[in-house]
Amino acid sequence: MGKKLLLANDHVPGIQSYEVYRKHGGYASVEKAIKTMKPEEVVEEVKKSGLRGRGGAGFPTGMKWSFLAKPEGVARYLVCNADESEPGTFKDRYLMSRIPHILIEGMITSSFALGANTSYIYIRGEYYYVAQILEKAIAEAYANGWLGKNILGSDYSLDLYVQVGGGAYICGEETALLESLEGKRGNPRIKPPFPAIAGLYGCPTVVNNVETIAAVVPIVNDGGDAYAAIGIGKSSGTKLISASGHINKPGVYEIEMGITVEDFIYSDEYCGGILNGKKLKAVVAGGSSVPVLPADLIITTANGEKRLMSYESLADGGFATGTMLGSGGFIVMDETTNIVENLHTFARFYHHESCGQCSPCREGTGWMEKILHKILDGHGTLEDVDLLWEIQRKIEGNTICPLGDAAAWPVASAIRHFRHEFEEFVKNPNGIKKVKHYESTQNLVTA
Amino acid sequence: MEKKEIKFNEETMALVNNMISRYPEGKHKSALLPILHLAQAEFDGWLSPEVMDYVASILSIQKIEVYEVASFYSMYNLQPVGNCLLEVCRTSSCWLRGANEIVEHIEKKLGIKEGETTADGMFTLKTVECLGSCGTAPMMMCGAQFHENLNFQKVDTIIEKLKADGKRKTYLDEVVVNHY
Ligand SMILES: Cc1cc2nc3c(=O)[nH]c(=O)nc-3n(C[C@H](O)[C@H](O)[C@H](O)COP(=O)(O)O)c2cc1C
Numbered sequence: 001m002g003k004k005l006l007l008a009n010d011h012v013p014g015i016q017s018y019e020v021y022r023k024h025g026g027y028a029s030v031e032k033a034i035k036t037m038k039p040e041e042v043v044e045e046v047k048k049s050g051l052r053g054r055g056g057a058g059f060p061t062g063m064k065w066s067f068l069a070k071p072e073g074v075a076r077y078l079v080c081n082a083d084e085s086e087p088g089t090f091k092d093r094y095l096m097s098r099i100p101h102i103l104i105e106g107m108i109t110s111s112f113a114l115g116a117n118t119s120y121i122y123i124r125g126e127y128y129y130v131a132q133i134l135e136k137a138i139a140e141a142y143a144n145g146w147l148g149k150n151i152l153g154s155d156y157s158l159d160l161y162v163q164v165g166g167g168a169y170i171c172g173e174e175t176a177l178l179e180s181l182e183g184k185r186g187n188p189r190i191k192p193p194f195p196a197i198a199g200l201y202g203c204p205t206v207v208n209n210v211e212t213i214a215a216v217v218p219i220v221n222d223g224g225d226a227y228a229a230i231g232i233g234k235s236s237g238t239k240l241i242s243a244s245g246h247i248n249k250p251g252v253y254e255i256e257m258g259i260t261v262e263d264f265i266y267s268d269e270y271c272g273g274i275l276n277g278k279k280l281k282a283v284v285a286g287g288s289s290v291p292v293l294p295a296d297l298i299i300t301t302a303n304g305e306k307r308l309m310s311y312e313s314l315a316d317g318g319f320a321t322g323t324m325l326g327s328g329g330f331i332v333m334d335e336t337t338n339i340v341e342n343l344h345t346f347a348r349f350y351h352h353e354s355c356g357q358c359s360p361c362r363e364g365t366g367w368m369e370k371i372l373h374k375i376l377d378g379h380g381t382l383e384d385v386d387l388l389w390e391i392q393r394k395i396e397g398n399t400i401c402p403l404g405d406a407a408a409w410p411v412a413s414a415i416r417h418f419r420h421e422f423e424e425f426v427k428n429p430n431g432i433k434k435v436k437h438y439e440s441t442q443n444l445v446t447a
Numbered sequence: 448m449e450k451k452e453i454k455f456n457e458e459t460m461a462l463v464n465n466m467i468s469r470y471p472e473g474k475h476k477s478a479l480l481p482i483l484h485l486a487q488a489e490f491d492g493w494l495s496p497e498v499m500d501y502v503a504s505i506l507s508i509q510k511i512e513v514y515e516v517a518s519f520y521s522m523y524n525l526q527p528v529g530n531c532l533l534e535v536c537r538t539s540s541c542w543l544r545g546a547n548e549i550v551e552h553i554e555k556k557l558g559i560k561e562g563e564t565t566a567d568g569m570f571t572l573k574t575v576e577c578l579g580s581c582g583t584a585p586m587m588m589c590g591a592q593f594h595e596n597l598n599f600q601k602v603d604t605i606i607e608k609l610k611a612d613g614k615r616k617t618y619l620d621e622v623v624v625n626h627y
Pocket residue numbers: 052053054055056057058059061081082083084085086169170171172173174175207208209210212213401402403406
């Protein structure tokens with residue numbers, strides 16, 4: 001069994017409640033930080049831990065924290081990104097609904113480190129019931145003196161609030177999230193300025209993923225060095241992986257970084273192998289935005305080394321033969337899977353979720369969805385496959401926020417590794433199983 | 448639907464004020480998204496222009512500021528919907544585990560197409576993007592309740608239960624938390 005830091009107690013009955021969480025050592029990091037450490041010392045431990053953002057980009061958290069501007073007399077904010085909408089990702093929901101207090105505890109310790117006196121958890125609207133669980137946990141934390149004025153008799157005060165979103169993937173992008181938190185449309189902002197300088201209400205702000213904030217708890221409790229000793233190289237610590245698709249045991253697994261992908265897919269401790277004894281065809285390893293890899297390349301790198309569950313190993317080979325750890329949304333496809341059709345679900349998703357500010361993304365995502373639809377409908381041509389390639393190439397790198405890239409990469413990788421499947425569809429349209437393709441539904445939201 | 452006066456009841460108004468109190472002075476517009484959820488739940492499951500104007504007046508902001516937000520986010524309905532809005536996820540992980548078949552099954556069972564409402568106003572069927580329940584696919588949501596690991600039989604049971612209950616489901620409902 002690998003080491004567990006976040007989910008160590010997830011099967012303890014009643015762990016959702018304050019009493020049980022506290023009995024199992026909960027809120028120790030707040031006590032330690034506020035009573036025995038200076039805020040800078042907490043930041044230093046996080047730096048030492050090597051913790052990298054768990055929301056997808058993997059940016060070193062300690063470094064991000066040290067960029068936070070601290071002008072005199074200006075409020076600073078910590079905002080937790082609980083928008084979790086990347087297809088294939090459901091770890092934050094699991095963590096928040098199972099052990100809500102670990103997020104609250106992490107928010108308090110992190111807010112103390114950053115000198116924030118008001119913090120927000122922005123959660124996607126579809127997780128309304130999870131927001132209620134958090135609200136309850138926050139109320140318990142207030143009632144027990146962990147939140148509010150002069151926490152533990154110190155001069156540090158903190159208010160913590162939850163805000164629910166309205167249903168929009170783009171609000172996971174940190175500047176779109178801040179716009180949404182200000183009560184506006186979720187249009188990403190042009191950067192710079194970065195949130196560390198001008199974020200919520202124009203004030204210095206740190207935005208971190210749920211899992212990142214929760215990881216601060218064991219880091220402060222056991223020290224940054226102890227955290228850094230877990231995992232492999234620059235991928236320190238543990239990672240929550242959301243496993244879904246054609247596997248025997250879908251679910252959320254806390255892994256120690258550095259286990260092999262093969263072990264993760266086939267061992268009974270994790271995914272338990274492919275459903276119905278079928279063969280593995282492909283994996284999307286880090287949420288819908290990362291490149292899809294065929295079975296051979298996900299199990300071993302192009303150099304013939306065993307691929308590991310870590311930032312570096314999954315990225316080995318660049319986009320030619322590698323992928324990314326991303327959000328840890330691990331989608332497994334068996335040998336019967338139609339790659340083009342799966343890609344169509346992603347293309348439709350990005351088209352639906354584009355905020356529409358940049359033409360390459362707004363138009364390009366629509367084109368890609370339509371062309372894939374056309375191919376699946378049996379009317380595609382070989383030129384369409386080339387056109388798809390051209391469109392994705394023109395979106396990538398030419399947009400305000402990374403959603404454009406995220407829409408381009410799945411298309412590029414599917415063509416790169418499975419071009420023959422697109423061509424088969426085009427050459428042999430009669431061979432296509434009659435399938436129904438649902439268009440993007442805007443029907444209920446157009447006035 | 449009988450015409451009712453557009454005004455939050457006292458309990459909701461207290462919640463609205465609680466929302467507004469969460470933000471710094473002068474930043475009360477931040478409460479817009481949560482208040483729109485409260486409004487949709489209280490006023491028949493959708494945001495009519497009158498309801499949106501009412502929300503604008505509560506927050507002392509321009510009406511257009513409410514319209515532009517309500518039309519941006521997918522959870523706000525700008526047209527009436529049935530008592531039970533069935534939102535079926537059809538993105539990759541759910542598609543891999545049979546989401547299209549679930550949608551077809553519901554269409555047949557209710558005699559409506561995706562995007563339509565049954566004649567009795569009980570059900571509206573909508574397909575949506577990933578709801579963060581990919582490990583328990585296929586899934587759908589009705590009100591705040593996630594229905595996971597669906598199969599045809601399970602869908603039938605859910606629909607029968609919703610019918611028997613007859614009440615409008617909202618995102619603010621209490622839910623049964625199903626820990627997989
Ligand atoms: C389109 C898009 C969607 C995103 N969605 C999420 C999300 O749902 N949750 C999240 O934590 N980060 C998401 N991110 C990343 C955030 O912009 C940001 O990098 C992250 O919240 C930073 O936190 P971290 O450093 O702790 O990972 C998204 C980014 C993009 C471009």
